[in-house]
Amino acid sequence: MDTATTVNNTAVQVSTVDVPVKIYTQSLCFYYRRQKVLHDISLQLPANQITAITGPSGSGKSTFLMVLNRLWEEVEGCDISGKVTMELAGHFKNIHDPTLPVCELRRKVAMVFQQPNPLPMSIYKNIAFPLRLAHVNDKKRIKENVEFVLRQVCLWDEVKDRLGDDGRLLSGGQQQRLCLARALVLNPEVLLLDEPTSSLDPEASNAIEELLLTLKSQCTLVMVSHYQDQIQRIADFHIKVLNGRFSTGLDWRGDCNQNS
Amino acid sequence: MDTATTVNNTAVQVSTVDVPVKIYTQSLCFYYRRQKVLHDISLQLPANQITAITGPSGSGKSTFLMVLNRLWEEVEGCDISGKVTMELAGHFKNIHDPTLPVCELRRKVAMVFQQPNPLPMSIYKNIAFPLRLAHVNDKKRIKENVEFVLRQVCLWDEVKDRLGDDGRLLSGGQQQRLCLARALVLNPEVLLLDEPTSSLDPEASNAIEELLLTLKSQCTLVMVSHYQDQIQRIADFHIKVLNGRFSTGLDWRGDCNQNS
Amino acid sequence: SDDLSSFAGQKGTLRIAGGTAHIPVMKEAAKQIINFNPQIQISIAGGGSGLGIKQAGEGLVDIGNAGRKPSDDEIHNYNLQLVKWAVDGVGAVVHPKNKAQSLTNTQLQDIYSGKISNWKDVGGVDREINLYTRDEASGTREVFWKKALAKGDISAKANVVVSNGAMKTAVAGDPFAIGFVSVGNMDSSVAPVALDGVAPSPESVRSGEYKVARGLYSLTKGEPSGLAKLFLEFIVSPTGQQIVVDKGFIPVQ
Amino acid sequence: MMGRLLEKSIAVLSWIAGFLLIASLLLLLTYLVNKGWSSLRVSLIFGDTVPLDALLLKRQVFDGIFPAIVGTLFLIVGSMFIAIPVGIAGGIYMAEYCRGKMKSLLNLAFDILAGVPSIIVGLAGLLLTIFLNRTFHGQIKTCLLISCVSLASLVLPYIIRTTQTALETVDPVVRKTAPALGASRLQNITMVLLPNSISNIFSGVILATGRCAEDTAVIMLTGAVATAGLPRSIFDQYEALPFYIYYISSQYTGPDELAQGFGAAIILLLLCTGLLVSTLWIQRRLSIILLYR
Amino acid sequence: MRLPTYSVSEYLFLAAAVFSGLLAVAIFCFLFFFGLPLLQSGQLVDLLFSSWAPDKGLYGIYPMLITSLTLATVSMLISFPVSLGCSFVITSLAPVRLRRVLLAVIRVMTGIPTVVYSFAALFLLVPLMRSLVGHGTGMSILTAAPVLALVIAPTMILFFVDSFSKVSSRFTLAVDALGGSEIQKLLYVILPLAWPGIVNGVLLGFGRAMGDTMVSLMLAGNSTAAPESMTESARTLTAHIALVMAFDFDSMEFKSIFVCGLFLYILTAALMLLFRMFTVYFSERT
Ligand SMILES: Nc1ncnc2c1ncn2[C@@H]1O[C@H](COP(=O)(O)OP(=O)(O)OP(=O)(O)O)[C@@H](O)[C@H]1O
Ligand SMILES: Nc1ncnc2c1ncn2[C@@H]1O[C@H](COP(=O)(O)OP(=O)(O)OP(=O)(O)O)[C@@H](O)[C@H]1O
Ligand SMILES: [Mg+2]
């Protein structure tokens, strides 16, 4: 854990502003079978901010998110090199550190997929599911939590009468909000969002954007998005990707468009 | 086929412009098991134009597209009432007419899904697939067609070296373009698009929009979209949906934003 | 040898099935015939005497083997022709370590009916007797039941095995077992039980001293013809009878 | 807390179960090898015949298991030749065409067929033979063909079932895709659904092959015999390894023959493994060829 | 709404399915037909509740029926948890490499003939049981049960693993992303989705346990008395059929084996029906 001591309390120097750092990557490369998808990425992602990642389709954005919560390990034929360090519960840790179980990491680093993936169970159970995984048994607390996050993502009114229905029978946009709610229920420290509003109508989309802004105080957000205007509205930083190569510096958007 | 004779050569009267009609629906209702999803829709869709459908998520947009090429028949537990008439190869036909095989209909009325659905086969085979279905056996012609549509959707350069790879290994946006290319390869008369640019970056998105505009001359486009600005840019008509009820009239956008 | 010469120039297949006691002889005979003339194909199956009689009668095999004389009904219904080519005894056997190797007829009957159920009652150790018998299709069982047990009961608790070989295996592996096998099948893995003082052996059977004896038969449906005829002639020829002797049975010639 | 304990204990118990199974398998194998090792010589297979002569069918093999090996292979090939086409076609019908009452009726029929004990199938085969024998004046007797037909009916439900479930579990999105491009139902089946589920179907075929290779009760009643030599046609009786092992286990006359039985068991195991490996290889090749060539 | 129009190949599919379905019916019919004389003789109750003593004109199969059911149930009780555990290990607990090896081993096991298991058990397990129990021959229901369990386990495991692996990776990936461990993924998502496959496997396993001839024929002792305990020699219906097979066609003994077959058939069919109804009932509730 040598990195932990040296990088602790370091901050990114972007233009004139100092921002505490949540995640470091050091010469990160990623391979799908023969093909190199991420090329030597060294980055810092600032804490409690929204960092947007943009880039043409197929350039490795989703892959990058999967690296941050080690989800790539579940996909066949992947390989990685380099190092990712993350501040979790106040300490900087190498995310591949064996003392940090991968389940723990993933509970702290929640992810919402590009394509909504509700589990084949009822809406209520879908959202209570991460709590069950974390061995929360208090029924009342679970119920409160579920309602809280469903309200947060503005889905409560639409589904409150059919909480027992299968989550997969919701429409695309409803599913996406469901998945967001599910990711939030464990109070993650980092939230990875892969095009979170791509199947939402403008109204729902706006509501989600509002939500993301309020979430900044409790967690660090990393968001893939295609919409320039959305990024303008809510992102604090902006990283551009091209063919698996990330723009090295952070593009500080705070001065021209400060929301928080 | 009584409708065919009466409605033939009819045109929609929108504001002051007369546009030939491609598709009529008459008191169309749709049910998922117990639930009524589309309510009594009577509409006309103009030929060789881009008609955009918008509405909150879960309001039945995707379902409406599935009715137009009878794809709902492949989903268990659906039912329909009402009538859809379409001009195909110059004649108006009830799309449920037994003399019109459903395969024929679907070749003429191509569809691109909201969530990209490449078949579990190689990229090349994915695109050649509809040709194979239509019993096109000329290898050379298939090859030319594949390349042509891949260029049309701006995917050729990205995949020309890996045409043998599994189509499902492409990124979300690449998959979406792949599916569009696959829909185009048979020269359909009607093209149904379910959020065709939802996982694309602005650049690719622009390219696709350009493409859609050029396609207008050869086919009728019906497109679900969430992006007000996209609709502003390319759609000729605009239909709003709310809870399975469609705004009756067409909203002619031609006068304020004429693209063609 | 001369006895095989009649097979010269023959070809075709011959199917044999039935009594399990017959199999060693049948196999050896078939081997000699086929080595003499590879054009001939002979298949040999077990299944028990009952199966042999039935399959021969139904015409499913060319030759059926039986370790008992078929009933008059069977002979009549199926129009069977018999060839008796060996004499054989059926003897009770126990594990070689068992001390009780001599029983009276009554004792044997009582053991099989379940009246005597402990070896100590007949001079053995204080252990329960493990009874073994054969399936109802067995010719060996039929003969043993008729001649040694005087058609007395066989306890329902008796274990049932499916062939002479299996019986030998079972008794050889079980120190407290009693069973019965064809004399020709006996070897050192099991100990024969003397019945009323006479131990079953080829000699005592041949001399008629040992009473539980039977013929080994082969049957055909109607007059044998073709390969079946030649085969049966071979079995009763000197060469065939030598095989019978080699396998531990008593020749008829 | 409860949940955690449950999860832990289930994991531990599962491992124990795994070890138990593998341990019993290893015990079986070491026992077989230990007992049969001494008999694993060329003479086990070819008896006293020269191997080349036997392979070129110049001489019959006696006292060797060569005919039994060949018989087993014939059995497998023959019954799969019948069962695979019928089973896959039936499975396709069940998954893609059959609906409503008919479906639940046929489903039940296949469930029952899958549960019919093999000895009853054998019995049915035997009675069929007797019936044919009576109608065709003794022309038909128990033979390889009858055994293959009986074995095929034994494994038919396996293949139908796996085909059906493989097709039914194809991702609904994939299932809808080809129709959206104008595929007829038959085209969808042959070009998308079948290639997609071919490797699942194959696991049913593997199961069925194993079943054909190992079944004793059926062949015992329908034509397997202790000695027969190589079958010259499908109307001949034949030898087969499982039956040989059963026969030895009940008929052996001395330790040598017993060792031969164990040797045969080892050979049968090797044969099954070889078959499995080749089926797996075909499975891999087939799905690659169907989808990517 | 859909009106199917069939082409030639589609008629072939239909024919194959109907033919296979008719096989089940055909087997029933001929068992029934051949067993009819005995059934007609009004001995049905006798058949079911008396014992086997052909000498006395008793052709009852009660002892065999009891044995068959007991043996199948006991071996199922051993085999099901072991199979489920193994399938857990193979689907998720073991490292990926080991999973492949284990799966291959299991597949090979499905091809190991029942006779081989019984053959080895005859020399390994029977003497052991004899000395453990202290009386009897060592051939008993208790000897046959573990061997039978070993015989049916691979098939069940393959069915379980198969149905587990069919669960879409979308769902498993979702659980991974939520921080679920392997065992949680298995218990909370895969298992609930795959239970019809498990029911199928159990059904098939039970069918095989009921229907296996060789294990009980070689290891259970085959005595015709109704077993009073698990350590006693007993005869199953299948072994009974194999043993009585060789009787005369026209004998009552021979006809009685068709009644045996009929009972076996009806028993398995009833079980299937019961299981299916149970499945439908539950799938409608969830
Ligand atoms: N499982 C996989 N196996 C092999 N290659 C893959 C796999 N998943 C993605 N790729 C490839 O990796 C590259 C990056 O994919 P990724 O999904 O990260 O792109 P993306 O930036 O998220 O694109 P999009 O905006 O379209 O979703 C692409 O070229 C893609 O083809
Ligand atoms: N297979 C199905 N079974 C039952 N209900 C369904 C099914 N598919 C969709 N629905 C329901 O039908 C309604 C309309 O769904 P549809 O997918 O058409 O919405 P949409 O307008 O496309 O939404 P989005 O923009 O989010 O994709 C929704 O309420 C949805 O829950
Ligand atoms: Mg992506």
Ligand SMILES: [Mg+2]
């Ligand atoms: Mg939709």
Ligand SMILES: O=P([O-])([O-])[O-]
């Ligand atoms: O020779 P058997 O009839 O007793 O088998």
